[in-house]
Amino acid sequence: MRDQVTQTIQAYVDGSGGGIILRRMLALSTFNSMTQDICILAENLMASLIILPFHKNQNADGTLDGGNPGFRYVNRKVLRNAPCSVGILVDRGLGLADKxxxxxxxxxxxxxxxxxxxxxxxxxxxxxxxxxxxxxxxxxxxxxxxxxxxxxxxxxxx
Known part of the structure; x- marks a missing residue:
């Protein structure tokens, strides 16, 4: 999935994303240290925007599931402590960016x-x-x- 997201965003940048630079980073963290790791990494890279996934997923019937409390915790802490702007990407099941x-x-x-x-x-x-x-x-x-x-x-x- 990570490779698919990277390829999709890179295709967008190559096709019509003038001025956007894509850097893909991978870090392994626990939920307790993830916020600090994200913020330090963003600061070191001088990132202007952090995009995080929404903590809930859409069910087949259109309702949202209970979500992942770990990701909810990380999102809230990053929103409070990030050195740059933060966006929460809410995917409503479309997930077809490559198509x-x-x-x-x-x-x-x-x-x-x-x-x-x-x-x-x-x-x-x-x-x-x-x-x-x-x-x-x-x-x-x-x-x-x-x-x-x-x-x-x-x-x-x-």
Whole structure:
């Protein structure tokens, strides 16, 4: 699987990924030391982005399984301690990146945009991926509702 992912990403970089440099690293760690190993490796390589797999998998019926608590722990700790931006790759069972055709809309991706620095970086990264003619990108933007009851400030305590 590791070789398949590397080949797929390398094919994308070679075909339409101008400016992206791919370095594949392999390290063996326990769940307890994996966060530190990932962060040290990212810092040593001066990585600008760490991409981690989502800790849950999709079942055949579309529901998510309970997930791997070890990977959930690692993801949460890396998100808190990484020296660079972190992306969580959620694969909804498509896993067919090596079979993306050149026809439009053969692969769908989504980015949730709330407005922070990391969100802007994720959006820029997704924009690069969306340059491939077989990728359709959806951006979901959340805005604060200034009219909601929880956001109103009143000076009265009636």
């Amino acid at each position: 993306i055709s050149t026809t439009p809309r053969s692969f769908h991706a989504a980015v949730i945009f709330i407005g922070g620095k990391d969100d802007r970086e994720a959006l820029a990264y997704a924009g690069r991926v969306a340059r491939h003619p077989g990728v359709k990108l959806t951006v979901i933007r959340f805005l604060l509702d200034d009219n909601s009851e929880s956001n109103r400030r009143t000076g009265n305590s009636e």
